[in-house]
Amino acid sequence: MTNEELADKLYDIADMLEIEGVQWEPRAYRTAALTVLSLGADISDVYKQGKLMELEGIGKSIGGSIEEYIKTGHIEKWDKLKKKYNIDFSTFRKMRGLGPKRLYVLYKKLGIKDVNDLKKALEKQEIRELSGFGKKSEEEIKKNLDFFLQTDVSRKLLGLVIEYAEKLRDDLAKSGLFEKVEIAGSTRRMKETVGDLDILCVSDNPKAGMDYFTKMKQVKDIIVKGDKKTSVDLDAGLSCDLRIVEKEEFGAALQYFTGNKEHNVKLRKIAISKGLKLNEYGVFKGKTRIAGKSEAEVYKILGLEIMPPEMRENMGEIEASLSHTLPKIIEYNEVVGDLHVHTNDSDGADGLEAMVAAAEKAGLSYIAVTNHSQNLRVANGLDEDRFRVLNKKIDKLNEKSNVKILKGVELEILKDGSLDLPSGLLKNMDFVLGALHQNLNMGGEELTDRLIKAINTGLITSVAHPTDRLINQRSPLPLNFDKVFDACEKNDTLLEIDGFPDRSDLPFDMVKEAKEQGIRFSLGSDSHRVDHFKFLRLATAIARRGWLEKKNVVNALKYSDILKLRR
Ligand code: DGT
Ligand code: CA
Ligand code: CA
Numbered sequence: 001m002t003n004e005e006l007a008d009k010l011y012d013i014a015d016m017l018e019i020e021g022v023q024w025e026p027r028a029y030r031t032a033a034l035t036v037l038s039l040g041a042d043i044s045d046v047y048k049q050g051k052l053m054e055l056e057g058i059g060k061s062i063g064g065s066i067e068e069y070i071k072t073g074h075i076e077k078w079d080k081l082k083k084k085y086n087i088d089f090s091t092f093r094k095m096r097g098l099g100p101k102r103l104y105v106l107y108k109k110l111g112i113k114d115v116n117d118l119k120k121a122l123e124k125q126e127i128r129e130l131s132g133f134g135k136k137s138e139e140e141i142k143k144n145l146d147f148f149l150q151t152d153v154s155r156k157l158l159g160l161v162i163e164y165a166e167k168l169r170d171d172l173a174k175s176g177l178f179e180k181v182e183i184a185g186s187t188r189r190m191k192e193t194v195g196d197l198d199i200l201c202v203s204d205n206p207k208a209g210m211d212y213f214t215k216m217k218q219v220k221d222i223i224v225k226g227d228k229k230t231s232v233d234l235d236a237g238l239s240c241d242l243r244i245v246e247k248e249e250f251g252a253a254l255q256y257f258t259g260n261k262e263h264n265v266k267l268r269k270i271a272i273s274k275g276l277k278l279n280e281y282g283v284f285k286g287k288t289r290i291a292g293k294s295e296a297e298v299y300k301i302l303g304l305e306i307m308p309p310e311m312r313e314n315m316g317e318i319e320a321s322l323s324h325t326l327p328k329i330i331e332y333n334e335v336v337g338d339l340h341v342h343t344n345d346s347d348g349a350d351g352l353e354a355m356v357a358a359a360e361k362a363g364l365s366y367i368a369v370t371n372h373s374q375n376l377r378v379a380n381g382l383d384e385d386r387f388r389v390l391n392k393k394i395d396k397l398n399e400k401s402n403v404k405i406l407k408g409v410e411l412e413i414l415k416d417g418s419l420d421l422p423s424g425l426l427k428n429m430d431f432v433l434g435a436l437h438q439n440l441n442m443g444g445e446e447l448t449d450r451l452i453k454a455i456n457t458g459l460i461t462s463v464a465h466p467t468d469r470l471i472n473q474r475s476p477l478p479l480n481f482d483k484v485f486d487a488c489e490k491n492d493t494l495l496e497i498d499g500f501p502d503r504s505d506l507p508f509d510m511v512k513e514a515k516e517q518g519i520r521f522s523l524g525s526d527s528h529r530v531d532h533f534k535f536l537r538l539a540t541a542i543a544r545r546g547w548l549e550k551k552n553v554v555n556a557l558k559y560s561d562i563l564k565l566r567r
Helices: 003-019 025-037 043-048 060-072 076-084 100-110 115-123 134-150 158-174 206-214 247-258 261-273 295-301 317-322 352-361 384-400 423-427 444-455 481-491 508-516 530-545 559-566
Strands: 180-184 197-202 219-224 229-234 239-245 277-279 282-285 288-291 337-341 366-372 404-412 431-435 494-498 521-524
Touching: 003 025, 003 060, 003 076, 003 100, 025 060, 043 060, 060 076, 100 115, 115 134, 158 180, 158 197, 158 530, 180 247, 197 247, 206 219, 206 229, 206 239, 239 247, 247 261, 247 277, 247 282, 247 288, 247 295, 261 277, 261 317, 282 295, 288 295, 337 352, 337 404, 337 431, 337 494, 337 521, 352 366, 352 384, 352 530, 366 384, 366 431, 384 404, 384 423, 404 559, 431 444, 431 521, 431 559, 444 481, 481 494, 481 508, 494 508, 494 530, 508 521, 508 530, 521 530
Parallel strands: 197 239, 337 366, 366 404, 404 431, 494 521
Antiparallel strands: 180 197, 219 229, 229 239, 277 282, 282 288
């Protein structure tokens, strides 16, 4: 049993309870599922240590279900519900647009249980005949299904594997069998999703090193084992290549196995044009190795400046390096504030004081508390009165708090582009994230006009998670981003980079485009509980992958300067 299998069961229960019309339980089950997914340790180990109930969001009832599953491989609640709702929820969750309630209608009226059934019903154009669906809705479902069928859902979210990968690296290093241990591949480039882990080591005793690796408790199966390369399946549900190389070739190997592939291909062409040969063992002139010990040495001998791994996506970094025009991208420690944080006043799990304490522990100097606004009822959005009360509480807390708190809101942009709260209140807010969450089933042009109308009010500081994509789950909104960027530029409105693992939104390639147009950005973890502040690092990674410099990111400003954004 893996954490993932358990989380899937919990999500299933949430979906089925939602169909039953149960009020709060679905949320609780989803929260618990996310806790299990991002745990970083095996849930059965946590259970054995008697620490199950200490986990965030896991109380008596859900804890009981988890215990039952660990002991018996079943959850009776799931079995019972599933008899009534024999739907492949777990696959449908990865697809945009069909929530549990709509799935149930399709199941009851057309007998659709899985993606295959859905495909057939679409071919026969049966869905448009259902009340509450119609032709437009059928086309939307088809589009989402096509997107789903094209995506590789086997890739893992970086935000859910990075700590696991770093622990694996540290565990290897602690063995004392390796002189060097480094993470390479897409994880080192901080790509939003990871296919497999790549780890690179130097060791005097490769045999003992590989023995140690294959016996680690994270290793589930050995795929191939050799002294130079070993591949295994990990308990986190992904595989890992570990390579042991010579000290003299470590830099060249690290460069090669960091990639990406297109970046490497271009580098090799440059080597050839200089009469040299580049591979994972070094840079060679004839048979003599002339570089390879460090990455910097490899780049230098090819006439290039080294660039951070995040930039190595063949997006112009090699050309910029050759012409000495590489920007100095923002450093992780230059991000001093988090500009997207929820509390339990809306849909967060923890209270204001707890979130502020956690922010202080995370080393932040300020946070914007951006709870949902009234129209987002599923998230317990706040109306004007509740915001006024909360803002007073924030003013009071600010008097004694080391971490400064900006009074913010994640504001619904309504169907007609108007704003969900009166402008009088908004003018007194320190940070307004404008967001599209509801009524998204409209054409791209309408949607674009709606967002631009909101931006043009001048009341929005930053556009929250602009594409609204969820990785492996739903496609980006069909917005016209040329127009959106123009509107942002004109109004000096920021774009957000939301670092929550499945959002990672704005995506890095679009970040780079918007930067070229002079747009600035705000970064947010989109924290819903105390342990989510770690996702700010992922937002920063996307900023770096989009070539942002310190001046392009408002989270590098001091608290007193960030307040001036709206003045
Ligand atoms: P992933 O695992 O799909 O998230 O992405 P990567 O980038 O980690 O790719 P992976 O694990 O297949 O290979 C690690 C690195 O090794 C990759 O970034 C570049 C290098 N590499 C792999 N295959 C080739 C190749 O055929 N040619 C060159 N030049 N480099 C390669
Ligand atoms: Ca990889
Ligand atoms: Ca690999």
